[in-house]
Amino acid sequence: MSRPLYRLYGLKLSYFTGKLEGYLRAKGVPYDYVEMDMATFRSCAAETGISQMPQLECEDGSWMTDTSDIIAHFEAYWPNPRFKPGPPAVAFASLLLEDFFDEWLWRPALYYRWAFKPDAELMSGQLADGLLRDVKAPRFVRQRFIRHRQQKQFLKQDGVTAETAPLIENLLLEVLDMLEVVFEDRLFLFGDRPCEADFGLFGAMHRHFSYDPTPHALLREKAPHTLNWTARLWATTPESLRDSVAAQRIPPDLGPIFALIGRQYLPYLQANTIAMATGQEVVRWEEDGIRWEVPVNPYRARCLEVLKQHFAKLEEPAQKVIRILVGDAYTVLADTTTSQVELPARPSKKEPLDHRWRKR
Numbered sequence: 154m155s156r157p158l159y160r161l162y163g164l165k166l167s168y169f170t171g172k173l174e175g176y177l178r179a180k181g182v183p184y185d186y187v188e189m190d191m192a193t194f195r196s197c198a199a200e201t202g203i204s205q206m207p208q209l210e211c212e213d214g215s216w217m218t219d220t221s222d223i224i225a226h227f228e229a230y231w232p233n234p235r236f237k238p239g240p241p242a243v244a245f246a247s248l249l250l251e252d253f254f255d256e257w258l259w260r261p262a263l264y265y266r267w268a269f270k271p272d273a274e275l276m277s278g279q280l281a282d283g284l285l286r287d288v289k290a291p292r293f294v295r296q297r298f299i300r301h302r303q304q305k306q307f308l309k310q311d312g313v314t315a316e317t318a319p320l321i322e323n324l325l326l327e328v329l330d331m332l333e334v335v336f337e338d339r340l341f342l343f344g345d346r347p348c349e350a351d352f353g354l355f356g357a358m359h360r361h362f363s364y365d366p367t368p369h370a371l372l373r374e375k376a377p378h379t380l381n382w383t384a385r386l387w388a389t390t391p392e393s394l395r396d397s398v399a400a401q402r403i404p405p406d407l408g409p410i411f412a413l414i415g416r417q418y419l420p421y422l423q424a425n426t427i428a429m430a431t432g433q434e435v436v437r438w439e440e441d442g443i444r445w446e447v448p449v450n451p452y453r454a455r456c457l458e459v460l461k462q463h464f465a466k467l468e469e470p471a472q473k474v475i476r477i478l479v480g481d482a483y484t485v486l487a488d489t490t491t492s493q494v495e496l497p498a499r500p501s502k503k504e505p506l507d508h509r510w511r512k513r
Contacts, residue, residue: 158182158183158184158211158212159177159182159183159184159185159209159210159211159212160184160185160186160187160209160210161173161174161177161184161185161186161187161207161208161209161210162187162189162193162197162206162207162208162209162210163186163187163188163189163206163207163208164188164189164206164280164283164284165188165283165360166276166279166280166283166360166364167206167207167360168259168262168356168357168360168361169205169206169207169220169255169356170206170207170360171355171356171359171360172220172255172352172353172355172356172359172360173207173209173220173223173224174186174207175352175355175356175359175386175387175389176220176223176224176227176236176352176355178387178389178390179234179236179347179352179386179389179390179391179394180227180231180234180236180391181234181390181391182227182231184209188283189206189283189284190283190284190285190286190287191284191285191287191288192287194206194284197216200216201216201218203218205218207220209223220255220352220356221251221252221255221349221353221459224236224251224349224352228349233391234346234391234394234397235399236346236347236348236349236351236352236399237348237349237399238343238348238399238400238401239399239400239401240401240402240471241466241467241468241471242403242467242470242471242474242475243343243400243401243402243403245463245464245467245471245475246350246403246407246411246474246475246478247343247348247349247350247400248349248350248460248463249411249414249460249475249479250342250349250350250353250354250407250410250411250414251349251350251352251353251354252353252456252459252460253353253410253414253418254350254353254354254356254357255353255356255456256418256453256456257324257414257417257418257421258324258325258328258354258356258357259357260311260312260313260321260324261321261322261324261325261357261368262356262357262361262362262368263303263307263308263311263361264307264308264311264313264318264321264322265325265361265362265365265367265368266303266307266361266365267300267303267304267307267308268304268308268313268318269366269367271366271367272365272366272367272368273300273303273304274300275365275366276303276365277296277297277299277300277303278292278296280295280296280299280303281295281296281299284299285298285299310447310448311447312445312446312447316443316444317443317445320440320441320443324417325362325368325371326371326375327413328410328413329371329372329375329376329379330375330376331409331410331413332354332376332378332379332382332410333375333376333377333378333379334406335404335406335407336378336379336381336382337378338404338406339404340382340385341382341385341386342354342404342407343400343402343403343404343407344397344398344400344401344402344404345394345396345397345398346394346397346398346399346400347386347389348399348400351386352386355383355386355387358379358382358383359383359386359387363380363383403474403478408478411478411479412478412479412480414479414482415478415479415480415481415482415483416480416482417440419479419482419485419486420438420482420485421436421438421445422453422454422456422457422460422485423457423485423488424436424437424438425449425450425453425454425457426453426454426457426458428449429449429451429454433449434448434449435447435448435449436448436449436450457485460486461486461487461488461489464486464487465487465489472487
């Protein structure tokens, strides 16, 4: 039997590896899975120019790295089941939700993993035994090193303070409340078949919130239908979707999530892009009277550019649907004044970038 067409490099506890695995399984794409150690992490970066996971190696020797781009590729070129919604406004809404879940739930996912002792101890031990298994050092040294590194990068350097921590915790609780209404009513976010938005949500839910001890306890008590959705999506196969169709409408109960995007996420994306365009290293914005300061993120400037490009292609009736969903923040999507910001070039093998598309 010949080997599958694709080889997926990642970690079983990785946010975006989980997202991509969930998609490939539901899509029916055959792949071999390779659990990364430091040697494979470096060798993949040497091939693609970016130090991140997952990375997908194709049979023809080419590579793909960004999960959203990978999903877009398979939706364009792989046969059924197709997950991209048909109507333009619905398709854009799915992409907007995917981006929001990918990027805005990243902070609470990493916060809950590293801010609480039981979670930090568990996950640093698993990383010591997994990613760092080929590092020649005692296990306790590897575990201590990874815990210190992750807490520095994903807590201190990502704006987590005594003032902002309650906002992060409230964000997760708010999103869970919204999702429970949805998943009590139907199988997936838009209906009987998942779409890009489901897979965007899956990364945070499957490999963080439903896995790490502290957030898993929250899901058990406050969001059992969302927890059930997580298992359902992991179990989804092309055969199980045979009688379903791609989403044709935007369910009204997703309205609160789009309002949250308009209230928090789009203003942040705009502030990040403006900060980058003006040469600043830090992006500053205010949320519920609390001031945030985090490093400028070139990758998220790219995210906003992609969203704006898709929005610009919509006809007026479809744009109006999105304006109603996100409120006044639709101007962020429609704004072209900051669209000329110089984004990082595609990753180069000679100068690998980190997951934020910054030089290491």
